Amino acid sequence: MPRTSVDTRDRIVKAANALFYRFGIRAVSVDAIAHKAGVTKKSLYYHFKSKDDLVAAYLVSRDQPNLIQFRRWFEEADGTASDRIGSIFRNIAMAAGSRKWKGCGFLRTASELIDTPGHPAVKAASNHKRKLEQWLTDAIREHGVEEAPRIARQVVLLLDGAFSAMLVHYDTAYIECAGEAAATLVQSATKSV
Structure with a gap:
């Protein structure tokens, strides 16, 4: 063929x-x-037309699969929004235990291009992070989390910080600790029923 x-x-x-x-x-x-x-x-x-365009295409190709994976981890978890957020971090910890895991490709690429903020790949990384934050906002809002946009942004900051710390220390305890903080944060912002 x-x-x-x-x-x-x-x-x-x-x-x-x-x-x-x-x-x-x-x-x-x-x-x-x-x-x-x-x-x-x-x-x-x-x-x-250029390596820059290929780098952007690389990140675009990772966008939906990554978002789908986060969504699946959240939806397959039992319990409250807090439990589901914790599940995302636990699943990342398991993935990070593999020798093939090299961190967040979006963050790593953006850091390599720090001197070119208008690069198409930096825009693709920013777009992905924005979509992740929006999805988190919607997902936790549906589970009764107050101030969902602010809480979602804080969860993304915990994720990205843990990604960085794990690359520096080669230790999944950082994502586990960040997951505990994220779960506590979400729990404290959840409306009581």
């Missing part, structure tokens, strides 16, 4: 995803991505 342009583009993004997440965006060359994807550099540039 002949390959389509969409298949080729998807293979390039998958290759970029694997390499960028593992090694970082500055450490990975376009040649390495083309090789991993099994395409020529010319073919890669047919689909992406």
Whole structure:
């Protein structure tokens, strides 16, 4: 069966995803991505006008799967909003125990591009974090949390801070501790029934 342009583009993004997440965006060359994807550099540039566009596509490809995963962890947990928020942090702790875990790809990429705030990948990272915060706002509001936008923002700050601390210390106790703080925060803002 002949390959389509969409298949080729998807293979390039998958290759970029694997390499960028593992090694970082500055450490990975376009040649390495083309090789991993099994395409020529010319073919890669047919689909992406620059490495910057490919880096943005890498983050966009991670956006929905990550949001779906957070939503699934929240919805599959039993109990209150506080219990469900705690479940997100516990599941991250389990994922972070794997040698393949390299932290939050959005934060790592944005930190590599700190000197280029208008970069398309920085915008993609910002968009993802905004969507995560909005989803959290809606999810906890449905479970009776007062001031849901403020609480959701605080939970995102705890998540991102724990991601950073885990990368520095290689210790999942930081996400577990942040999860306890997030659960307490959500519990204290939940309306009594």
